[in-house]
Amino acid sequence: MAILEVDSLRLYYSTERGPVRAVDDVSFTIGEGEALGVVGESGCGKTSLASALMRLLPRNLASYSGSVKLDGEELMRLSDEEFRSRVRWKKMAMVFQGAMNSLNPVLRVGFQVAEPLIASGGSGEEAKRTARELLHQVGLPPEVYGRFPNELSGGMKQRAVIAMSLVLSPALLILDEPTSALDVSVQAQVMNLLKRLKRERKISALFITHDIALASDICDRFAVLYSGQIVELGDADDILIHPKHPYTQKLLSSTPRLRSESEPEFIPGVPPDLVNPPSGCRFRPRCPYAFEPCTRDPPIYSLSASQASRCWLHQSPP
């Protein structure tokens, strides 16, 4: 059963130049215990997708539409206050990019981990116990409980932030570039932790990153985002081995690899402007296969039970 069902989600920001279509008709589901990787270049709308799900933007700046169902409950109908008190952090938690800098420098780490529990009415003793247990689970030594954030290293802070996000046992965890501020060796430690948590706690997660290689370490399925739209959605294995959309193919071949002989390529041109995206297929100006039908918006073709791609190339059997 799906934990999260997103249907035709849109998030437009208003700016002086016109509306920014940051998330433009995005639909996907995340199953129980499943991790969906949202992959794309900077400015493709992946962080906006997270803020749309977590409703982080005030409504006067942004307009939302579509349907978001968490555990079968329609979230779009909830008022901001209901959302804040019932959903945010309790059912859906988020680890931000550079979240380790979001710790309050004057409060002890343990208290910050326990705080959401106390705030939602838990007893102090129990909250303390849970916090200690969680810190242990994310691989931090017990003395970290009484430390201040500046006494911890970057990797330890990131672990503490992950512990904070798990304290209320949310149904869904949104991870927005959780390791991009860390060094390679520390990134591997944190990824190991996430993998272990996913296995042991059966966490359902939305993993947002620009690094498809990193995402392939943990994600069961992928949604490839380009210019606010999902261009390809499918099982991780299918997408990594048989990418169908030209953008996915290009994205994979531009990733430099350590353990294969292929010379990395690049995608010419720049990602489109979200205010004035190209008409028709948005990848058309950078696509090597662009042909006549691409001036019209491509439909989403279901290529198998688990893979779908938004490209005119799938129109006739290849």
Place this chain on the structure above:
Amino acid sequence: MSPVIALENVSMHFPVRAGFFRTLRAKAVDGVTLEISKGETLALVGESGSGKTTLGRLSLRILAPTSGKILFNGRDISKSKEGELGWFRTKAQAIFQDPFSSLDPFMSIFSIVEEPLKVHHQGDSSERRERVLRALREVRLSPEEDFASKYPHMLSGGQRQRVNIARALMLRPEYVVADEPVSMIDVSTRMEILQLLKELQRSHGLTIFYITHDIATARHFADRVAVMYLGRIVEIGPSEEVVKEPLHPYTIALIEAVPEPDPSNRLRERSSLPGEQPSPTSIPVACRFHPRCRFFMPGKCDVIDPPLIEVKKGRYVACHLYPDSKAR
């Protein structure tokens, strides 16, 4: 072949205020010897805090080393005053990491690229204009007249990085330090910039010092790779060989930590280094990697500081696992 740039036992120590009276010494670079030959690309791979950026700045003589020698084409520049470095400034250039802060936001692309010529009083204004436009064409910012009149904020990250490259090549340098030139731009366009740099290297006969945290791009872009840990070079060798057969335990761990888009990796926990790199103010004694090393040999690694020795042809490593082939 004689090296273009040679660092001989170079150290850079910074005083760090710790508390009110205590001053610690941060050994950002601690006894590094390195040579880069003409036309070669050497990648310096390390994590943040390893001292790789400081080493790059030393080789440009933006910093003066605490000790050791810096030779450029055999000429010692380690103690030269800024006033005596005029000739060197035309021969050594830099491409910076941050495409946003490396260009003066108040200057047009034309004036940014023209600046090196103006500083060194090269050419009259029409000649300078000609050269600036040619440089913009070379880095494929065309139509070049359009780009020349733009301001940095109107350009994408990749385009700014091309401006950076154009500026660096303006004085026809021999040696270029590229400090993380692609780490802040999208994966999809990284290789485009690196390939452009490669082409320009061939056409201009450049010697490139490529500083990066990303060993994967280093493998594709550089001829040789040097791995730096806490102010020291722990391994140097031809890039393919280092990536395929890393010798130093730190290099091994670094390569193991890099994810690949390969489904077979999913949920497999990588063997990762325990802990984090210590601060350069408190460097462990002897082998500075020993507290995190999985091959730690008590009584040896924590007692004797391993020197960087050649263990195979062209492959240098600083580790007690590899006995000195020459000593044998």
Place this chain on the structure above:
Amino acid sequence: MIGRGVLRDFLKTGSGRMGSLFLGTLLLVSVYVAATYPLDFGTRSWRNPAVWADYPKSAPPAWTNVFSGSREAEQQVLRLSQPTQVLTGGGSGRTLAYEFGTNFQSDVPPTFMSFTLSGVTFQDRSPVVTVTLLRPDQTQVLLYSFVVRGPAAGERAPFNRYYETPLRVELSSDQTAISSTADFARSTLGLDVDASALARTGILNVLFGTPDYQGFKVLKGAYATRVAVQLSDPADQVGSLSLVLGGSTFGLMGTDSLGRDLAIGLLFGFPVALLIALVTSTLTTLVGALAGILSGYAGGKTDTLIQRVSDVLNNIPLLPILIFLAFLFGQKLWVVILVLIVFSWPGLTVIIRSMVLQIKSEQFVEAARVIGAPRMQIVLRHILPQTAPYLLAQMIFLAPAAILAEAALSFLGLGDPSIPTWGQILDSGFRSGAVYVGFWWWILPPGLLIVFTAMTFILISLGLEPVVNPKFRRTR
């Protein structure tokens, strides 16, 4: 380019437009004043009571008549340099008659009456001067008569009198005039009054009125004041004469307790305020920016020195220093400006220093160093332009601060007496108790002008805000 774009964006904002309009007004008035006023206006006119002797004291502006029910007397200054009539007597003697006619229509008598005689030359015998008031009811009063002072011992003809200091007789309070009026009241009006009583009540309601059941009622109509000067020698000469009928209202802005025309003083305040504002803010910004850039870019001992000096200056209380300096150098405007500069640059320096430290670490500065650009060039080409918008904003922001500081100092009596400012007018108003007796025209206009000028600069800096802020700029 940036320059033109900035101006256009600036003028797009409401506050920018309004600020520019106000500043234009200020500048226009200042240029007019600078062109028409003498430089030593303060000492020669403003602080010289003789100049204001014939002005009504503490008179509200003339236009207040519109609001008050009764017709107040207006100030009338009549001046003659040629006699209206020359009467030749026997022999070589002659009498010059000067007649000052006025049609008096106010509901109240004049507040005072004075006449001034200047430039008399005689050869032999002292001229005799008589002043007579002719009333509309055909009666007349001989108000005053006197003999010009005769030759002093050893003095030779011709004898010059009243050239340096004109003879001014305040008829309304002169003892002779009072007793003449008392005579007139007794003989012509048939009233039983004596001189000492008149001295208390004033003679003008007698001279300009007719008795009625309440006392006196103004007699409206044509009055003439005839001054006759008897000369004995053909070579004797008389310069000019003037007669003032004091009004109870005056001019556009009224007068203060010394009779000074506030309109003139307030006008003079315009260029002075702008001068203080511009000189102080420009020099403060210059010093602050230089010290800040030097401190931030050079670092080391220079940095420490500049920072300590600015710390010290920041923590010294301004007022005692000013009082001390005023005592030392006298109350001079340049001392006030100098002290304002010395005590305002540190604040700016600290901010500019931190900006420079941040800019210095930007990669484009390092890029310039790699290119081999000399220090000076890096500062001028890369660092200064980054701070320029902020400096401009600070400069404009410092302007009202300087005006307010000067006003505050003047208000404490530390202003430069030779240069009248709005703050000083305000100060003298308060000192004379203008607030308690309701001389609003003395207090409000200078106060409002200070506010207006300060607001002009604040509006301009508000208008500059969106232009200067790089966040707004980058989106363009």
